[in-house]
Amino acid sequence: xxxxxxxxxxxxxxxxxxxxxxxxxxxxxxxxxxxxxxxxxxxxxxxxxxxxxxxxxxxxxxxxxxxxxxxxxxxxx
Amino acid sequence: xxxxxxxxxxxxxxxxxxxxxxxxxxxxxxxxxxxxxxxxxxxxxxxxxxxxxxxxxxxxxxxxxxxxxxxxxxxxxxxxxxxxxxxxxxxxxxxxxxxxxxxxxxxxxxxxxxxxxxxxxxxxxxxxxxxxxxxxxxxxxxxxxxxxxxxxxxxxxxxxxxx
Numbered sequence: 001x002x003x004x005x006x007x008x009x010x011x012x013x014x015x016x017x018x019x020x021x022x023x024x025x026x027x028x029x030x031x032x033x034x035x036x037x038x039x040x041x042x043x044x045x046x047x048x049x050x051x052x053x054x055x056x057x058x059x060x061x062x063x064x065x066x067x068x069x070x071x072x073x074x075x076x077x
Numbered sequence: 078x079x080x081x082x083x084x085x086x087x088x089x090x091x092x093x094x095x096x097x098x099x100x101x102x103x104x105x106x107x108x109x110x111x112x113x114x115x116x117x118x119x120x121x122x123x124x125x126x127x128x129x130x131x132x133x134x135x136x137x138x139x140x141x142x143x144x145x146x147x148x149x150x151x152x153x154x155x156x157x158x159x160x161x162x163x164x165x166x167x168x169x170x171x172x173x174x175x176x177x178x179x180x181x182x183x184x185x186x187x188x189x190x191x192x193x194x195x196x197x198x199x200x201x202x203x204x205x206x207x208x209x210x211x212x213x214x215x216x217x218x219x220x221x222x223x224x225x226x227x228x229x230x231x232x233x234x235x236x237x238x239x240x
Contacts, residue, residue: 030080
């Protein structure tokens with residue numbers, strides 16, 4: 001995936017985020033951290049060349065854990 | 078449960094008066110990847126409590142669209158007697174965005190238009206009307222009719238010359 005964030009970083013930052021939603025449901029996702037805003041973060045899941053086509057904004061208040069992860073290329077053929 | 082990156086190609090449409098024979102653009106998705114005979118499933122978001130066995134948010138990709146690195150995509154020939162300029166009906170599988178769903182099959186898309194060009198990798202249909210099933214009815218995709226639809230040969234299930 002094209003390098004999105006932060007500009008000075010050598011490569012993308014992949015993160016795994018656990019968060020809660022409606023009715024206290026618990027979710028997990030992994031993607032590229034593309035933006036940090038005062039009250040939320042934006043995680044990208046899908047991109048076409050330099051254009052992000054799917055992302056999720058997660059409010060900081062809903063995040064239960066966040067960690068940086070290494071993501072490998074899938075060997076699905 | 079380890080997330081992975083997966084690269085794939087996809088069909089596309091154009092609103093330009095001409096088309097180029099450029100290669101398919103590479104899409105890149107990150108998620109929890111699994112595969113069966115019907116699709117490659119990429120979960121972007123997984124619900125862990127209470128456990129949900131379907132996809133909360135993710136993609137179903139036809140296996141033949143997975144990008145094979147420097148190797149060329151599998152070549153496929155079409156069994157159809159249609160020639161350039163003939164009106165055709167094409168049924169093909171598309172990459173499908175899913176939300177809170179247990180489905181495993183990609184959407185089956187129907188395109189009717191004029192056979193503009195075909196090679197070992199793609200079929201180009203001009204003046205296409207493309208429909209997909211959505212909640213028990215068929216809707217046009219996209220809503221504004223494009224000038225060309227470029228469909229990877231490998232996802233075509235049926236192609237018929239129309240009278």
